[in-house]
Amino acid sequence: MCSDDGEAGHAIDLGGGRTLWAGEISRALFDEHGLGDHFESDGGWWLVDFDGPNGTRVLARCLDRYSASDLLGIAAAGIRAVDARTPAI
Numbered sequence: 001m002c003s004d005d006g007e008a009g010h011a012i013d014l015g016g017g018r019t020l021w022a023g024e025i026s027r028a029l030f031d032e033h034g035l036g037d038h039f040e041s042d043g044g045w046w047l048v049d050f051d052g053p054n055g056t057r058v059l060a061r062c063l064d065r066y067s068a069s070d071l072l073g074i075a076a077a078g079i080r081a082v083d084a085r086t087p088a089i
Contacts, residue, residue: 008024009021009022009023009024009045009068010023010068010069011023011072012079014079017051017052018051018052018054019049020047020048020050020075021046021047021048021049021050022045022047022048022068022071022072023045023046023065023068024045024046025046025048025058027042029042029048029058030042030058035058039061045061045062045065046058046060046061046068047059047061047068
């Protein structure tokens, strides 16, 4: 359920073309979302919701790559728990 894209970040496929991403972001994404009004640089790790045709939302800046990885691990565990309780059709 979790895929690792090397040093750049980690992603969880949420289905339906939606991905929860924790990792580095491009300067273009940083600028498109007006993050320069709140942060000095695009460096570091970010939590991003890539929702296909519904757009992209930058949700948060992570303290570091380890907290970002921990957050996605928690989210993945929650998704696995729900999948385990959902009956197959």
